[in-house]
Amino acid sequence: MSTAPRLLLISPSFHGYWQSIGDAFARRGYEVHTARYDAYDTMAEKVRLKATVQLPERLRLARDRQGVENRRLTDRVIAMMRGVRPDRVVIIKGDGLDDRFWDALGETPRILWLYDDLHRHDYTEDFLRSVGPVVDYARSETEELQRRGVDAHFVPNAFDPHRAAPTGHRSGEIVFIGSGYDNRLETLQTLGERGLPVHAWGRDFSRHVIDRARTFSWKRPPFTSSREVPLERAYQIHAEAAAAVAIHGLQNGHAMRTFEIPGMGGVQLVDRDDVDQFYEVGTEVAVWHDIDELTDLARRALHDTAWAERMREAGRRRTLAEHTFDHRLEEVDALWH
Incomplete structure (x- = not known):
């Protein structure tokens, strides 16, 4: 039976960076489970998102369709979290999840990792002060968060040398x-x-x-x-x-x-x-x-x-x-x- 600490990585699908982060945690000895909260892996899911959320909001035909979708995605993540029962949780961005997710975390140790500008998120200062360690990819934002009493830490973005090897070809472009x-x-x-x-x-x-x-x-x-x-x-x-x-x-x-x-x-x-x-x-x-x-x-x-x-x-x-x-x-x- 595995004695490695169970880590749940909750992340957007954005360009597969969750894979690089998850693999790096696994190399540090964690048993890594991943929940991509905005995963739309099949064509049917993508079409449904476009038809029921993005297009109506663009045409202003319905209100708060994204909120309805976020609630559906939050349900999925909470169900996975209860199944994994993680020892630790890392949340990348997390802006597609509603308050029920944060309530469901309870006392589980967590780190919130922001690898995009703070203004692109809806988090309040009070929330960031209470959530636990916050990792920010921008030095200026980290320093400002620290001045406001947030447990913020500057960690820049990175490169994954395991994802691909150079081909040696030159395109001239x-x-x-x-x-x-x-x-x-x-x-x-x-x-x-x-x-x-x-x-x-x-x-x-x-x-x-x-x-x-x-x-x-x-x-x-x-x-x-x-x-x-x-x-x-x-x-x-x-x-x-x-x-x-x-x-x-x-x-x-x-x-x-x-x-x-x-x-x-x-x-x-x-x-x-x-x-x-x-x-x-x-x-x-x-x-x-x-x-x-x-x-x-x-x-x-x-x-x-x-x-x-x-x-x-x-x-x-x-x-x-x-x-x-x-x-x-x-x-x-x-x-x-």
């Missing part, structure tokens, strides 16, 4: 993978207009009829684009590209891509000076501040292969030494009360 926010679209389109071989992946870029329906939009940018890809393939695309562009904008913390691109041996062109807390700027990653600087760096990545190869090697070496999920879980695992 300037790539971006992610959501098509306005600032990203504008940046990528300008690069394309300046003659750079831009290629973007994601439902907001894809011309496929299903993606246009999913995003309720027919308009698409003029540069090369493709459908969403699994995280493993995204990792490889970053490694294969001449360079990968990281565009944060107003995001408070560093996205997973900050660590994934160099982790795979990619050339990262990132828009954040504070990346220097993780990487040496100029040798492990390159930082840009405006479209002209980004254009120059992208052209250098295309033509100065010696510079690019040095950056690939140095960035990957740093990431594997300091910025994997195993490194992050060592920090998280020290927080149990």
